[in-house]
Amino acid sequence: MIKPKDEFEKNIIEMFEDNFESLRIESGHTITSRAKNQALQQVILYWRKLHDLADKVTETEVKLILANQETISGHKFSIEGIVDIVNQNSEVWLYDLKTHDPDFIAENRELYEQQLNVYAFIWQMIHQTDLSNTAVISTAFPQTLRHAIEMANEKAIDYEMDKWEPVIPMPYSFDRVKETISEFANVVDEIEEGNFSPKTTEEIEEVGETSKRSFVSRVCNNCDARFSCISYREYVIKRGDRNKTGFRKFFFIASSPDAEEQEEWMTGNLSDQSKTNENE
Ligand code: SF4
Structure with missing residues (x-):
């Protein structure tokens, strides 16, 4: 459990608890105490690393919408994005927060650039002013910092915190905006026509060169x-869990190697669900 360093961090913890409680009651679902602690840790360390930038944000959670788009097959769609804006010393920066880790973003830079270019395009269209620059803020810890936290090694945590670069500038260009919008349109057509298949088992198992993580560990889990999902099922069967543990455990162990944690999650959700039923 992370210890607050000052009054402000104590307030953050209180706000986090209130927020967690409202979400739990509103949704009727809970998470394990481990997942909750990890989330709180992420909020606090994120604040420690980025409070200078957070203080400068002039507009937060700005909704950008490019409406009335149409695919080749005639499906209507809109593109929406949420960004933060820093307007300081006659410079305007647009930030897009991502829950992905910096190594993964570096490995897939083009994907992020394309999305930011569309957001910058919409923002400039609405405001009729040039942006100075755009950047992605990666809220997930890098692998090495995560490891230091798991080991509870204070020195290593401080060292990795210094090394962590969550702000990744990505200068925008409108050269490929039309192409990106038509790629979004193709995905809309695929979904509408029921042709949206998951990645293959080989793709989800592939380990990134820099991040050293697979799509399974980053997303599928x-x-x-x-x-x-057929690809995920094939992946688990290949790992051999099914033969060792039976179908029920195959489900649970595949999603979390920690049986106690799984039990806590189930009990928490069952009691939340019975409270919801009682209130209905
Ligand atoms: S488990 Fe989910 S994220 Fe992973 S391939 Fe299947 S559908 Fe996609």
């Missing part, structure tokens, strides 16, 4: 659709 947190994906709500994983138990009905």
Whole structure:
């Protein structure tokens, strides 16, 4: 459990607890205490690293919408994004917060650049002013920092915190905006026509060169659709869990190696669900 360093961090913890409680009551779902602690740790360390930038934000959670778009097949769609704006010393920066880790963003830079270019395009269209620059803020810890936290090694945490660069500037260009919008349109057509298949088992297993993490560990293990996903099922079967543990455990162990944590999650959700039923 992370210890607050000052009054402000104590306030953050209180706000986090209130927020967690409202979300739990509103949704009827909970998370394990480990996941909750990790989330709180992320909020506090993120604040320690980025409070200078957070203080400068002039507009937060700005919704950008490019409406009335149409695909080749005639499906209507809109593109929406949420960004933060810093307007200081006659410079305007647009920031896009991502929950992905910096190594993954570096490995897939083009994807992020394309999305930011569309946001910058929409922002400039609305405001009729040039942006000075755009950047991604990566809220996930890098692998090395995560490891230091797991080891509870204070010196290593301080060292990794200094090394962590969550702000990744990405100068924008409008050269490929039309192309990106038409790529969004193709995805809309695929979804509308039911042709949206998951990544293949080989793709989800592939380990990134810099991040050293696979799509499975980064995305699939947190994906709500994983138990009905053929690629994820094939991946788990290949790992051999099914033969060792039976179907029920295959489900649970595949999603979390910690049985106690899984039990806590189930009990928490069952009691939340019965409270919801009682109130209905
Ligand atoms: S588990 Fe989810 S994220 Fe992973 S491939 Fe399947 S659908 Fe996609």
